[in-house]
Amino acid sequence: MISFDKIQFNNLEHRDRARLINSLAGVKPVNLIGTQNSDGVKNLCIVSSVVHLGADPALFGFVIRPDVVPRDTLDNLRVHPFLTVNHVHEDIVEQAHQTSARYEKGVDEFEKCGLKSEYIDHHPAPFVFSSHIKFAAKFLREIKIEENGTHFLICEITAVYCPKDALDEDYSLNITRSKTVGVSGLDRYLSLKSLGRLSYAKPEKPLKWISSF
Template identity: 35%
Template sequence: MMKLNQKEIDKLEFKFKINLINSITGIKPGNLIGTVDKEGNENLAIFSSVFHLGSNPPLIAFVTRPSQNIPRHTLQNILETESYTINHVVSNKIVNAHLTSAKFEKEVSEFEACNLTPEYHSNVVAPFVRESKIQIGMTLEDIMDVKANKTKIVIGRVNFINIKDDSVFDDQGNINLAQAQSTGISGLHSYYAFQQLATLPIAQADNIAIPEKS
Protein backbone atom coordinates (compact mmCIF):
# COMPACT_ATOMS: atom_id res chain seq x y z
CA MET A 1 0.00 0.00 0.00
CA MET A 2 1.14 3.56 -0.72
CA LYS A 3 -0.21 6.61 1.10
CA LEU A 4 1.54 9.95 0.52
CA ASN A 5 0.94 13.51 1.65
CA GLN A 6 2.00 16.56 -0.36
CA LYS A 7 5.45 16.83 1.24
CA GLU A 8 6.13 13.14 0.60
CA ILE A 9 4.98 13.47 -3.01
CA ASP A 10 7.31 16.44 -3.54
CA LYS A 11 10.27 14.41 -2.18
CA LEU A 12 9.74 11.41 -4.46
CA GLU A 13 12.55 10.46 -6.83
CA PHE A 14 11.96 12.49 -10.00
CA LYS A 15 11.41 9.68 -12.52
CA PHE A 16 9.19 7.74 -10.11
CA LYS A 17 7.08 10.86 -9.48
CA ILE A 18 6.74 11.64 -13.19
CA ASN A 19 5.55 8.10 -13.95
CA LEU A 20 3.22 8.00 -10.94
CA ILE A 21 1.48 11.32 -11.58
CA ASN A 22 1.23 10.68 -15.33
CA SER A 23 -0.48 7.33 -14.82
CA ILE A 24 -2.57 7.95 -11.70
CA THR A 25 -5.37 9.68 -13.61
CA GLY A 26 -6.00 6.56 -15.71
CA ILE A 27 -6.15 5.93 -19.42
CA LYS A 28 -6.07 8.99 -21.68
CA PRO A 29 -6.75 9.12 -25.43
CA GLY A 30 -3.79 8.55 -27.70
CA ASN A 31 -3.67 11.06 -30.55
CA LEU A 32 -1.21 12.16 -33.20
CA ILE A 33 -1.25 15.88 -33.92
CA GLY A 34 -0.19 16.79 -37.44
CA THR A 35 1.11 20.21 -38.46
CA VAL A 36 3.09 21.87 -41.23
CA ASP A 37 5.05 25.12 -41.30
CA LYS A 38 4.88 27.78 -44.02
CA GLU A 39 7.89 26.22 -45.76
CA GLY A 40 6.09 22.88 -46.07
CA ASN A 41 7.99 21.01 -43.32
CA GLU A 42 5.61 18.44 -41.86
CA ASN A 43 5.53 17.55 -38.18
CA LEU A 44 3.78 14.79 -36.27
CA ALA A 45 3.75 14.32 -32.51
CA ILE A 46 1.94 12.05 -30.09
CA PHE A 47 -0.19 13.59 -27.32
CA SER A 48 -2.16 12.09 -24.44
CA SER A 49 -3.61 15.42 -23.29
CA VAL A 50 -6.34 15.97 -25.90
CA PHE A 51 -9.73 16.69 -24.30
CA HIS A 52 -13.26 17.76 -25.22
CA LEU A 53 -14.00 21.38 -24.33
CA GLY A 54 -17.45 21.90 -25.84
CA SER A 55 -19.82 20.70 -28.55
CA ASN A 56 -21.51 23.93 -29.65
CA PRO A 57 -19.28 25.37 -30.96
CA PRO A 58 -17.22 22.18 -31.33
CA LEU A 59 -14.02 22.83 -29.37
CA ILE A 60 -11.17 20.45 -28.53
CA ALA A 61 -8.09 21.35 -26.51
CA PHE A 62 -4.72 19.87 -25.67
CA VAL A 63 -1.82 20.73 -23.39
CA THR A 64 1.65 21.50 -24.68
CA ARG A 65 4.67 21.48 -22.40
CA PRO A 66 6.87 24.52 -21.67
CA SER A 67 8.69 25.86 -24.72
CA GLN A 68 11.19 28.21 -23.11
CA ASN A 69 14.17 25.85 -23.41
CA ILE A 70 13.03 23.16 -25.86
CA PRO A 71 11.52 24.07 -29.25
CA ARG A 72 7.96 22.76 -29.61
CA HIS A 73 7.53 22.33 -33.34
CA THR A 74 3.83 21.47 -33.01
CA LEU A 75 3.09 24.75 -31.25
CA GLN A 76 5.34 26.76 -33.57
CA ASN A 77 3.57 25.40 -36.65
CA ILE A 78 0.11 26.00 -35.19
CA LEU A 79 1.03 29.61 -34.45
CA GLU A 80 2.26 30.01 -38.04
CA THR A 81 -0.68 28.44 -39.89
CA GLU A 82 -3.49 28.24 -37.28
CA SER A 83 -4.18 24.76 -38.67
CA TYR A 84 -3.60 21.30 -37.23
CA THR A 85 -5.07 17.80 -37.22
CA ILE A 86 -5.92 15.30 -34.50
CA ASN A 87 -5.67 11.62 -35.46
CA HIS A 88 -6.53 8.62 -33.29
CA VAL A 89 -3.62 6.25 -32.71
CA VAL A 90 -4.67 2.83 -34.03
CA SER A 91 -3.64 -0.37 -32.29
CA ASN A 92 -1.45 -1.72 -35.09
CA LYS A 93 0.61 1.51 -35.25
CA ILE A 94 1.39 2.17 -31.58
CA VAL A 95 5.14 1.68 -32.05
CA ASN A 96 5.23 4.09 -35.00
CA ALA A 97 3.12 6.60 -33.08
CA HIS A 98 5.25 6.33 -29.94
CA LEU A 99 8.44 7.02 -31.88
CA THR A 100 7.13 10.46 -32.90
CA SER A 101 7.90 11.55 -29.30
CA ALA A 102 11.63 11.47 -30.13
CA LYS A 103 13.39 14.81 -30.56
CA PHE A 104 13.75 15.24 -34.32
CA GLU A 105 15.14 18.31 -36.03
CA LYS A 106 12.53 20.68 -37.46
CA GLU A 107 13.45 19.77 -41.04
CA VAL A 108 12.83 16.05 -40.38
CA SER A 109 9.31 14.79 -41.01
CA GLU A 110 8.13 12.38 -38.31
CA PHE A 111 5.80 10.90 -40.93
CA GLU A 112 8.82 9.72 -42.92
CA ALA A 113 11.06 8.95 -39.94
CA CYS A 114 8.39 6.85 -38.17
CA ASN A 115 6.87 5.25 -41.29
CA LEU A 116 3.47 6.91 -41.17
CA THR A 117 1.65 8.39 -44.16
CA PRO A 118 0.64 12.05 -44.51
CA GLU A 119 -2.77 12.62 -46.06
CA TYR A 120 -4.34 15.93 -47.07
CA HIS A 121 -7.99 16.94 -47.35
CA SER A 122 -9.51 19.99 -49.01
CA ASN A 123 -9.55 23.23 -47.01
CA VAL A 124 -7.28 21.84 -44.26
CA VAL A 125 -3.68 23.06 -44.43
CA ALA A 126 -2.19 20.54 -42.00
CA PRO A 127 -1.54 16.85 -42.79
CA PHE A 128 -3.63 13.98 -41.44
CA VAL A 129 -2.41 10.45 -40.65
CA ARG A 130 -3.71 8.10 -43.34
CA GLU A 131 -3.51 5.08 -41.02
CA SER A 132 -5.91 6.65 -38.51
CA LYS A 133 -9.58 5.67 -38.80
CA ILE A 134 -10.73 8.87 -37.10
CA GLN A 135 -9.30 12.17 -38.34
CA ILE A 136 -10.19 15.65 -37.08
CA GLY A 137 -9.26 18.94 -38.72
CA MET A 138 -8.73 21.89 -36.37
CA THR A 139 -8.50 25.68 -36.57
CA LEU A 140 -6.73 27.52 -33.76
CA GLU A 141 -9.13 29.52 -31.55
CA ASP A 142 -7.18 30.43 -28.43
CA ILE A 143 -4.12 29.63 -26.32
CA MET A 144 -4.23 29.83 -22.53
CA ASP A 145 -1.11 30.08 -20.38
CA VAL A 146 -1.01 27.91 -17.25
CA LYS A 147 1.05 29.85 -14.73
CA ALA A 148 1.47 26.92 -12.32
CA ASN A 149 3.80 24.95 -14.62
CA LYS A 150 4.26 27.21 -17.68
CA THR A 151 2.37 24.86 -20.00
CA LYS A 152 -0.15 26.08 -22.56
CA ILE A 153 -3.67 24.90 -23.34
CA VAL A 154 -4.23 25.07 -27.09
CA ILE A 155 -7.92 25.42 -27.98
CA GLY A 156 -9.18 24.68 -31.46
CA ARG A 157 -12.46 24.52 -33.35
CA VAL A 158 -13.34 21.37 -35.25
CA ASN A 159 -13.62 22.22 -38.96
CA PHE A 160 -13.40 18.77 -40.53
CA ILE A 161 -14.23 15.19 -39.50
CA ASN A 162 -13.32 12.05 -41.40
CA ILE A 163 -14.42 8.67 -40.00
CA LYS A 164 -13.27 6.05 -42.46
CA ASP A 165 -15.47 3.15 -41.31
CA ASP A 166 -19.26 3.57 -41.09
CA SER A 167 -19.47 0.76 -38.52
CA VAL A 168 -17.52 2.92 -36.05
CA PHE A 169 -20.48 5.22 -35.29
CA ASP A 170 -24.22 4.70 -34.81
CA ASP A 171 -27.24 6.70 -35.97
CA GLN A 172 -27.07 8.80 -32.78
CA GLY A 173 -23.49 9.89 -33.45
CA ASN A 174 -21.92 7.69 -30.78
CA ILE A 175 -18.44 6.42 -31.66
CA ASN A 176 -17.30 2.90 -30.77
CA LEU A 177 -13.61 3.35 -29.98
CA ALA A 178 -13.00 -0.40 -29.85
CA GLN A 179 -14.39 -0.77 -33.37
CA ALA A 180 -12.19 2.13 -34.48
CA GLN A 181 -9.11 0.34 -33.07
CA SER A 182 -8.32 3.51 -31.15
CA THR A 183 -5.86 3.26 -28.27
CA GLY A 184 -5.26 4.92 -24.93
CA ILE A 185 -2.14 5.90 -23.02
CA SER A 186 -1.31 5.60 -19.34
CA GLY A 187 1.81 7.31 -18.06
CA LEU A 188 4.46 8.10 -20.63
CA HIS A 189 4.74 4.85 -22.59
CA SER A 190 2.02 2.29 -21.72
CA TYR A 191 -0.63 1.70 -24.39
CA TYR A 192 -4.09 0.18 -23.96
CA ALA A 193 -6.83 -1.11 -26.24
CA PHE A 194 -10.42 -0.07 -25.53
CA GLN A 195 -13.27 -2.46 -24.77
CA GLN A 196 -16.83 -1.16 -24.75
CA LEU A 197 -18.50 -2.34 -21.54
CA ALA A 198 -21.93 -0.72 -21.82
CA THR A 199 -24.00 2.05 -23.35
CA LEU A 200 -26.23 3.49 -20.64
CA PRO A 201 -29.25 5.79 -20.91
CA ILE A 202 -29.00 9.40 -19.74
CA ALA A 203 -29.42 9.44 -15.96
CA GLN A 204 -32.61 11.08 -14.67
CA ALA A 205 -32.73 11.92 -10.96
CA ASP A 206 -36.45 11.07 -10.70
CA ASN A 207 -36.16 7.71 -12.45
CA ILE A 208 -33.02 5.80 -11.49
CA ALA A 209 -32.29 2.32 -10.23
CA ILE A 210 -29.14 2.39 -8.10
CA PRO A 211 -27.19 -0.89 -7.97
CA GLU A 212 -26.61 -2.32 -4.53
CA LYS A 213 -23.19 -2.08 -2.90
CA SER A 214 -21.10 -5.18 -3.55
Protein backbone atom coordinates (compact mmCIF):
# COMPACT_ATOMS: atom_id res chain seq x y z
CA MET A 1 0.00 0.00 0.00
CA ILE A 2 1.27 3.46 -0.93
CA SER A 3 -0.02 6.54 0.85
CA PHE A 4 0.14 10.26 0.15
CA ASP A 5 -0.85 12.83 2.70
CA LYS A 6 -1.81 16.35 1.59
CA ILE A 7 1.75 17.66 1.90
CA GLN A 8 3.11 14.74 -0.13
CA PHE A 9 0.68 15.00 -3.02
CA ASN A 10 0.92 18.79 -3.04
CA ASN A 11 4.69 18.42 -3.39
CA LEU A 12 4.39 16.26 -6.50
CA GLU A 13 5.27 17.88 -9.81
CA HIS A 14 2.19 19.72 -11.19
CA ARG A 15 1.35 17.14 -13.90
CA ASP A 16 2.01 14.14 -11.64
CA ARG A 17 -0.38 15.55 -9.04
CA ALA A 18 -2.99 16.23 -11.73
CA ARG A 19 -2.73 12.62 -12.98
CA LEU A 20 -3.02 11.16 -9.48
CA ILE A 21 -5.91 13.33 -8.28
CA ASN A 22 -7.79 13.13 -11.57
CA SER A 23 -7.80 9.33 -11.52
CA LEU A 24 -9.04 9.02 -7.92
CA ALA A 25 -12.79 9.12 -8.51
CA GLY A 26 -12.74 5.88 -10.49
CA VAL A 27 -14.10 5.34 -13.99
CA LYS A 28 -15.59 8.42 -15.63
CA PRO A 29 -18.11 8.70 -18.48
CA VAL A 30 -16.79 10.05 -21.78
CA ASN A 31 -19.10 12.30 -23.74
CA LEU A 32 -18.75 14.72 -26.60
CA ILE A 33 -20.61 17.99 -26.04
CA GLY A 34 -21.81 19.72 -29.19
CA THR A 35 -22.64 23.43 -29.17
CA GLN A 36 -22.70 26.33 -31.60
CA ASN A 37 -22.33 30.10 -31.33
CA SER A 38 -24.84 32.70 -32.49
CA ASP A 39 -23.33 32.60 -36.00
CA GLY A 40 -23.89 28.84 -36.21
CA VAL A 41 -20.16 27.95 -35.90
CA LYS A 42 -20.07 24.46 -34.37
CA ASN A 43 -17.94 23.33 -31.44
CA LEU A 44 -17.25 19.90 -30.02
CA CYS A 45 -15.47 19.08 -26.78
CA ILE A 46 -14.77 15.94 -24.80
CA VAL A 47 -16.03 15.94 -21.23
CA SER A 48 -15.63 13.31 -18.50
CA SER A 49 -17.70 15.02 -15.82
CA VAL A 50 -21.32 14.54 -16.87
CA VAL A 51 -23.24 13.67 -13.71
CA HIS A 52 -26.88 12.63 -13.30
CA LEU A 53 -28.81 15.08 -11.10
CA GLY A 54 -32.35 13.76 -11.33
CA ALA A 55 -34.97 12.15 -13.58
CA ASP A 56 -37.97 14.41 -12.86
CA PRO A 57 -37.18 16.95 -14.21
CA ALA A 58 -34.47 15.23 -16.29
CA LEU A 59 -31.32 17.07 -15.20
CA PHE A 60 -27.58 16.60 -15.45
CA GLY A 61 -24.54 18.68 -14.65
CA PHE A 62 -20.99 18.91 -15.99
CA VAL A 63 -17.83 20.76 -15.12
CA ILE A 64 -15.96 23.30 -17.23
CA ARG A 65 -12.42 23.97 -16.02
CA PRO A 66 -11.34 27.59 -15.55
CA ASP A 67 -8.13 27.20 -17.55
CA VAL A 68 -9.58 25.91 -20.80
CA VAL A 69 -8.59 28.55 -23.34
CA PRO A 70 -10.45 29.28 -25.55
CA ARG A 71 -13.49 28.23 -23.58
CA ASP A 72 -15.76 27.77 -26.58
CA THR A 73 -18.35 25.50 -24.96
CA LEU A 74 -19.09 27.88 -22.09
CA ASP A 75 -18.95 30.95 -24.33
CA ASN A 76 -21.36 29.30 -26.79
CA LEU A 77 -23.82 28.19 -24.10
CA ARG A 78 -23.96 31.68 -22.61
CA VAL A 79 -25.27 33.09 -25.89
CA HIS A 80 -27.03 30.01 -27.35
CA PRO A 81 -28.14 27.71 -24.53
CA PHE A 82 -28.56 24.45 -26.44
CA LEU A 83 -26.26 21.45 -26.47
CA THR A 84 -25.99 17.79 -27.37
CA VAL A 85 -24.34 15.02 -25.36
CA ASN A 86 -22.96 12.11 -27.38
CA HIS A 87 -21.54 8.86 -25.96
CA VAL A 88 -18.03 8.01 -27.08
CA HIS A 89 -17.80 4.36 -28.18
CA GLU A 90 -14.91 2.06 -29.01
CA ASP A 91 -14.72 3.00 -32.70
CA ILE A 92 -14.40 6.78 -32.19
CA VAL A 93 -12.04 7.01 -29.20
CA GLU A 94 -9.16 8.62 -31.13
CA GLN A 95 -11.35 11.21 -32.85
CA ALA A 96 -13.00 12.03 -29.52
CA HIS A 97 -9.66 12.43 -27.69
CA GLN A 98 -8.40 14.70 -30.47
CA THR A 99 -11.16 17.22 -29.65
CA SER A 100 -9.24 17.96 -26.41
CA ALA A 101 -6.51 19.69 -28.44
CA ARG A 102 -6.50 23.48 -28.00
CA TYR A 103 -7.84 24.57 -31.34
CA GLU A 104 -8.18 28.27 -32.04
CA LYS A 105 -11.50 29.96 -31.36
CA GLY A 106 -14.00 29.45 -34.14
CA VAL A 107 -12.45 26.21 -35.43
CA ASP A 108 -15.00 23.48 -36.20
CA GLU A 109 -13.74 20.48 -34.16
CA PHE A 110 -16.12 18.13 -35.96
CA GLU A 111 -14.23 18.73 -39.20
CA LYS A 112 -10.75 18.87 -37.61
CA CYS A 113 -11.27 15.60 -35.74
CA GLY A 114 -12.99 13.63 -38.46
CA LEU A 115 -16.42 13.39 -36.88
CA LYS A 116 -19.51 14.11 -38.98
CA SER A 117 -22.16 16.36 -37.43
CA GLU A 118 -25.91 16.06 -37.82
CA TYR A 119 -28.98 18.00 -36.74
CA ILE A 120 -32.00 16.05 -35.43
CA ASP A 121 -35.61 17.17 -34.90
CA HIS A 122 -34.76 20.88 -35.26
CA HIS A 123 -32.67 20.92 -32.03
CA PRO A 124 -30.35 23.94 -32.55
CA ALA A 125 -27.08 22.20 -31.65
CA PRO A 126 -25.03 19.64 -33.58
CA PHE A 127 -24.96 15.92 -32.71
CA VAL A 128 -22.15 13.49 -33.48
CA PHE A 129 -23.50 11.39 -36.35
CA SER A 130 -21.57 8.22 -35.46
CA SER A 131 -22.39 8.28 -31.74
CA HIS A 132 -24.91 5.56 -30.82
CA ILE A 133 -26.49 6.99 -27.66
CA LYS A 134 -27.03 10.76 -27.60
CA PHE A 135 -29.34 13.33 -26.13
CA ALA A 136 -30.41 16.94 -26.62
CA ALA A 137 -30.37 19.41 -23.75
CA LYS A 138 -30.97 23.00 -22.75
CA PHE A 139 -28.43 24.84 -20.59
CA LEU A 140 -30.25 26.26 -17.53
CA ARG A 141 -27.60 27.98 -15.42
CA GLU A 142 -24.01 27.84 -14.19
CA ILE A 143 -22.72 27.65 -10.63
CA LYS A 144 -19.28 29.08 -9.97
CA ILE A 145 -17.15 26.85 -7.74
CA GLU A 146 -15.28 29.63 -5.95
CA GLU A 147 -12.69 27.25 -4.48
CA ASN A 148 -10.98 26.82 -7.86
CA GLY A 149 -12.81 28.93 -10.44
CA THR A 150 -14.50 25.92 -12.05
CA HIS A 151 -17.98 26.22 -13.53
CA PHE A 152 -20.69 23.64 -12.83
CA LEU A 153 -23.32 23.75 -15.57
CA ILE A 154 -26.87 22.55 -14.96
CA CYS A 155 -28.78 21.34 -18.02
CA GLU A 156 -32.18 19.82 -18.78
CA ILE A 157 -32.55 16.85 -21.15
CA THR A 158 -35.07 17.52 -23.91
CA ALA A 159 -34.77 14.45 -26.20
CA VAL A 160 -33.08 11.04 -26.16
CA TYR A 161 -31.80 8.90 -29.08
CA CYS A 162 -30.51 5.34 -28.80
CA PRO A 163 -30.26 2.14 -30.85
CA LYS A 164 -33.16 -0.27 -30.33
CA ASP A 165 -30.90 -3.09 -29.12
CA ALA A 166 -29.34 -0.89 -26.41
CA LEU A 167 -32.71 -0.28 -24.68
CA ASP A 168 -33.82 -2.97 -22.24
CA GLU A 169 -37.51 -3.78 -21.75
CA ASP A 170 -37.56 -1.79 -18.49
CA TYR A 171 -36.06 1.28 -20.24
CA SER A 172 -32.56 0.99 -18.79
CA LEU A 173 -29.85 1.42 -21.38
CA ASN A 174 -27.40 -1.40 -21.95
CA ILE A 175 -24.29 0.64 -22.63
CA THR A 176 -22.15 -2.40 -23.36
CA ARG A 177 -24.28 -3.10 -26.47
CA SER A 178 -23.57 0.44 -27.68
CA LYS A 179 -19.83 -0.15 -27.02
CA THR A 180 -19.77 3.00 -24.87
CA VAL A 181 -16.36 3.56 -23.24
CA GLY A 182 -15.16 5.11 -19.99
CA VAL A 183 -11.98 6.95 -19.08
CA SER A 184 -9.69 6.95 -16.06
CA GLY A 185 -7.72 10.10 -15.39
CA LEU A 186 -6.93 12.13 -18.48
CA ASP A 187 -6.09 9.53 -21.10
CA ARG A 188 -6.71 5.89 -20.16
CA TYR A 189 -9.74 4.66 -22.10
CA LEU A 190 -11.66 1.65 -20.84
CA SER A 191 -14.03 -0.80 -22.45
CA LEU A 192 -16.97 -2.02 -20.38
CA LYS A 193 -18.22 -5.53 -19.72
CA SER A 194 -21.43 -6.19 -17.84
CA LEU A 195 -21.18 -8.15 -14.59
CA GLY A 196 -24.99 -8.21 -14.51
CA ARG A 197 -27.77 -6.29 -12.78
CA LEU A 198 -28.50 -6.54 -9.06
CA SER A 199 -32.00 -6.50 -7.55
CA TYR A 200 -33.31 -3.50 -5.57
CA ALA A 201 -31.65 -3.65 -2.14
CA LYS A 202 -33.83 -3.95 0.98
CA PRO A 203 -32.74 -4.46 4.61
CA GLU A 204 -32.51 -8.16 5.58
CA LYS A 205 -33.34 -9.36 2.06
CA PRO A 206 -30.71 -11.25 0.01
CA LEU A 207 -29.74 -9.67 -3.29
CA LYS A 208 -30.25 -11.47 -6.60
CA TRP A 209 -28.47 -11.04 -9.91
CA ILE A 210 -31.50 -10.25 -12.09
CA SER A 211 -29.70 -10.27 -15.43
CA SER A 212 -26.32 -11.38 -16.62
CA PHE A 213 -26.21 -8.78 -19.41
